[in-house]
Amino acid sequence: MQTTFYPTVGIVGTGAMGRGIAQIAAQAGSSVRLMDAQEGAAEKARKALCNQWDRMTEKGRISAEIADGYKASIQIVDTLADLSGCNLVIEAIVERLDIKKALFAQLESIVPDHTVLASNTSSLSITAIAADLQHPGRFAGFHFFNPVPLMKVVEVIAGLKTEAATCHGLSEYARQTGHTPVHAQDTPGFIVNHAGRGYGTEALRIVSEGIADFATIDRILRDQAGFKLGPFELMDLTGLDVSHPVMESIYHQYYEEDRYRPSVITAQRLAGGLLGRKTGEGFYRYEGSVVQVFAEAPAPEVSQMPPVWVSPRAARRSELLQLLKNLGAHIETGQSPSPQALTLVAPLGFDITTVAVVERLDPARTVGIDMLIDDAATRRRVLATNPATRSDMRDAAHALFARDGKAVSVIRDSGGFVTQRVVATIVNIASDICQQGICSPKDLETAVTLGLGYPMGPLAMGDRYGATNILEVLFNLQTVYGDQRYRPSPWLRRRGAIGLSLMHQEN
Numbered sequence: 001m002q003t004t005f006y007p008t009v010g011i012v013g014t015g016a017m018g019r020g021i022a023q024i025a026a027q028a029g030s031s032v033r034l035m036d037a038q039e040g041a042a043e044k045a046r047k048a049l050c051n052q053w054d055r056m057t058e059k060g061r062i063s064a065e066i067a068d069g070y071k072a073s074i075q076i077v078d079t080l081a082d083l084s085g086c087n088l089v090i091e092a093i094v095e096r097l098d099i100k101k102a103l104f105a106q107l108e109s110i111v112p113d114h115t116v117l118a119s120n121t122s123s124l125s126i127t128a129i130a131a132d133l134q135h136p137g138r139f140a141g142f143h144f145f146n147p148v149p150l151m152k153v154v155e156v157i158a159g160l161k162t163e164a165a166t167c168h169g170l171s172e173y174a175r176q177t178g179h180t181p182v183h184a185q186d187t188p189g190f191i192v193n194h195a196g197r198g199y200g201t202e203a204l205r206i207v208s209e210g211i212a213d214f215a216t217i218d219r220i221l222r223d224q225a226g227f228k229l230g231p232f233e234l235m236d237l238t239g240l241d242v243s244h245p246v247m248e249s250i251y252h253q254y255y256e257e258d259r260y261r262p263s264v265i266t267a268q269r270l271a272g273g274l275l276g277r278k279t280g281e282g283f284y285r286y287e288g289s290v291v292q293v294f295a296e297a298p299a300p301e302v303s304q305m306p307p308v309w310v311s312p313r314a315a316r317r318s319e320l321l322q323l324l325k326n327l328g329a330h331i332e333t334g335q336s337p338s339p340q341a342l343t344l345v346a347p348l349g350f351d352i353t354t355v356a357v358v359e360r361l362d363p364a365r366t367v368g369i370d371m372l373i374d375d376a377a378t379r380r381r382v383l384a385t386n387p388a389t390r391s392d393m394r395d396a397a398h399a400l401f402a403r404d405g406k407a408v409s410v411i412r413d414s415g416g417f418v419t420q421r422v423v424a425t426i427v428n429i430a431s432d433i434c435q436q437g438i439c440s441p442k443d444l445e446t447a448v449t450l451g452l453g454y455p456m457g458p459l460a461m462g463d464r465y466g467a468t469n470i471l472e473v474l475f476n477l478q479t480v481y482g483d484q485r486y487r488p489s490p491w492l493r494r495r496g497a498i499g500l501s502l503m504h505q506e507n
Contacts, residue, residue: 004169005176006030006116010077010086012103014045017120018092020148023049024177026073033086035077037093042076049074084110088173090142092120100129108133116166118142122193123249126159126186137163142170143190144179145451153450154179155190180450182443188253191439192451193246195458197260198426201247203231204263206421211414214283215293220409220418223380224373226455231422232283233291235266236276244270258485259429299402300395305329308400309337311359314346315469316371323375327403337361342393342400346371348469349416349424349476352386363388367397370417372465372473381406386413415480416473423461424473424486430458431492431500441500459500467496 009025011018014036022032022045034042053067062070080103083089089107091100104117111117117139119129130136141157154174156167171181184190189197203217212220218230235243247262254260269275269282276282277289285292309332314320324331337343343366345355356363368384375381381401385394394410402408411418430448434441445457454461462470471493477486492500 004172006086006088006169006173008033008086008088010035010083010089011092012036012080012083012089012107013092013094013120014042015092016146017144017148018090019045019048020146021090021092021120021144022074023052023149024179026070028173028177029073031073031075033075033077033083035080035083046074046076080106080110083107084112086111086115088116088118088170090118090120095121095123097124097128100124101132104129104133104139108135113138116140116169118170120144123189123246123253125188125253126157126162130159130161136161138166140166140170141184141186141190142174145192151451152179153192153447154181155184155192155447156181157184157186157190159186180446182447183439184443184447185436185438187436187438189246189250191433191444191447193250194433194438195426195430195444195448196452197247197250198429198458199227199422199452200231200235200243201260201263202422202425203418204265206414206418208263208265209414210412212409212411212418216409216411217418219296219407220380220382220411221422223407224370224378224382225419225423228453228455236282236284236286236291239275239278240266240270240282241275258483259425261485296407299399299408302392302396302399305400306340306342306393306396307332307338309334309341309343311343311345311355311361313355313359314344314371315348316346316374319375320344320346320369320371324400327400329400337365341365342367342396344369344397347476348372349420349473349480351415351480352384352413353388354480356386356388364390365393367393368417369397369401370419372417372420372423372469379407381408382417382419383408383410384413384417385410415477420473421477423465424470424477426454426458427462427467427470427500428474428486428489428492431462431489431495434459435489435491462492462496462500467492467500471496 009030010033011022012035014034026032034045036042050071053070056062057064057067107117119141120143122143126141130139133139140162143155145151156170158167174181214232218232221227221230244266251260251262273279274282277286280286307330308324310320332341343361345368347355352368356366363386370382383397398408398410433444441459445459448454449457471488474486474488
C-alpha cells in the first residue's frame with residue numbers, strides 16, 4: 001500500500017498550536033502555508049519558527065543547511081484562496097463551533113476534492129463541525145498537544161461520516177512527523193482530556209473536603225504514586241484559563257455526569273485571575289519562574305513510643321507488620337489492643353472513623369495508614385487521623401513511620417486516602433472509556449502515558465495496584481459518600497479478576 005504524504009500543508013491559525021504544527025510539518029518535508037486572520041500574526045509565527053531552527057543549529061541538533069531548508073518551506077499567505085493547492089489543511093483557531101463551521105464551509109469551496117480537512121479542536125464535536133459540509137468524509141479531528149514538537153502524541157478523531165482512508169492518511173502523516181497517532185471516537189474530550197478528568201477533578205474534591213492542602217496532595221501523588229507533577233502543579237503549569245473550561249465542557253457535554261463535575265475552587269480562582277505560572281500566582285506563588293512552597297514540618301519528637309497493634313483486616317497486613325519490625329516498633333499480638341497501644345488500621349476506601357466503629361476500636365488511639373501501594377515502591381507514607389484521634393497518638397505514629405528517613409504526610413479523615421481516591425478514579429474512568437469503545441485499550445494507554453505524562457497507563461496502573469483493590473476502594477467510596485460518582489465501570493468489574501493489562505485487551 002502506498003504511504004500517504006501531504007507535500008503541501010496549510011495551517012489556519014498561527015498561535016502556539018498552529019506554529020507547533022507548522023514546525024513538525026516542515027521538518028517532515030512538507031511545504032507549509034501559514035494563514036491567520038489577525039494582521040501580522042502569521043509573520044510573527046514564521047519569525048518564531050526561524051528563531052527556533054537557529055537555536056537548534058546553535059545546539060548542533062541540525063545543520064545550517066537543513067535549517068535553511070525548513071525556513072524556505074514556510075510561506076505566508078493572506079487569504080484562504082491561497083490554500084487552494086494544499087493537500088491537507090489544518091485548522092487551529094479559536095474554540096468556537098460557529099467560527100470553525102464557517103471556516104470549513106469556505107475551505108470546502110476553495111480546495112479540490114482530494115484535499116483533507118482537519119481540525120485541531122480539543123473539545124468540540126468533529127461530527128458537529130462537519131455537519132454542513134458537502135464532503136464530510138474527508139474531514140477529521142487531528143488533535144495535537146502543546147508544545148507540539150515535544151508532546152509526541154496526536155489524536156485522530158473520526159466523525160460519524162469520516163471515511164476510514166482519511167484517518168489512515170492522517171495517522172501515517174503523524175508518524176512521518178515523529179508523532180504517535182491514537183484513534184478516538186468522536187466523544188467529549190476524546191481520549192486524553194477525557195481520561196484526565198480523574199486526576200485534577202478528584203484532587204479538587206479532596207481539597208474541598210478539608211482533607212489536605214494543595215501542596216500536601218501534590219507531594220503525596222508525586223512521592224507515593226510516582227506522578228511527575230502533582231495535580232495543582234499541573235494546573236498551574238497549564239493555566240486555569242485552559243483547564244477549567246475543559247472541565248466545564250466535558251461535564252456539560254456528558255449531560256452533567258457527576259464524576260466529571262467541575263470545582264468551585266477553580267471557578268473562583270479563574271474569576272480572580274489566579275491562573276498559575278503565567279500570572280505569577282495560582283495554587284502556588286511564583287517569583288520569576290521559581291515556585292514558592294513552604295517546607296514540610298519535621299517529624300515530631302516522641303520521648304516514649306507506645307506499643308503498636310495492627311488490625312487483622314488491614315490491607316497488606318503482613319507487609320505492614322514487617323515494616324513495623326524494621327522500624328523497631330513494639331508490636332502487640334493479642335486479639336485486641338491494650339489500653340496503651342497505638343492502633344493501626346489500613347482500609348481501602350473507608351474512612352478511619354467508620355473502621356474504628358465497625359471494628360470496635362478506640363477512635364482516640366486509632367490512626368490509618370495507606371497500604372494500597374507496596375511501601376518499598378514509594379518515597380512517602382501517608383497517615384490519616386479521625387476527628388477523635390489524640391494528638392499524642394498522631395505524633396507517635398508520625399514519628400514511628402519517619403524513623404528510617406522516609407517522608408510522612410498526615411491527613412485528616414476521609415473516605416479513602418488521597419492516592420487511593422485519585423488512582424481508583426483514574427482507573428475507573430479509563431475503564432469506562434474502554435466500555436464505551438471510545439478507543440482501543442492499547443491506544444488509551446499510549447495516549448495517557450504520552451499526553452498526560454502519567455507514570456504508567458491507567459490500565460497498567462490498575463494491574464500494578466490490583467484491580468480487585470481498586471474495585472474495593474470504589475465500592476467502599478460509594479458507601480461512604482452515598483452517591484454514584486464512584487460507581488465501578490462494568491468493564492472494570494468484568495476485567496478485574498483477569499487483569500487489565502494489554503495481553504487481555506484484544507476484544
